[in-house]
Amino acid sequence: MIPKPREVYLLPFPFADMSRTKQRPAMVVSTEKFTEETGLCIVCSLSTNETLPCAHIISEADLEHGSLYGHSSAVLYGTLSTVETGLLGKRILKLKAQPFSEIMAKLGKLLGLKN
Helix, strand or coil: CCCCCCEEEEEEEECCCCCCEEEEEEEECCCHHHHHHHCEEEEEEEECCCCCCCEEEECHHHEEECCCCCCCEEEEEEEEEEEEHHHCCCEEEEECHHHHHHHHHHHHHHHCCCC
């Protein structure tokens, strides 16, 4: 299985202090080519805390597949992690292309990348 950009999986995400992990949703931001070549994928976490820095709020209308169960969530594009694909659990969501593009534009700006 090659995870694709816009897909959201459950995976053991480390706390900032690295003391432990918790099953959390994470959205794939890396390309399929990157994953095929490395066996890794780059992800960012999701949270129900919409006040965190570098948060892009998504709602049910932003989903191509899956459900937020009537709540909004924040894609935390400032929390990038590189993980082995074997750590990815169940695929639970897939974002539509437009909100994903908006998130990637914010990520690019955060990293100082030019379009």
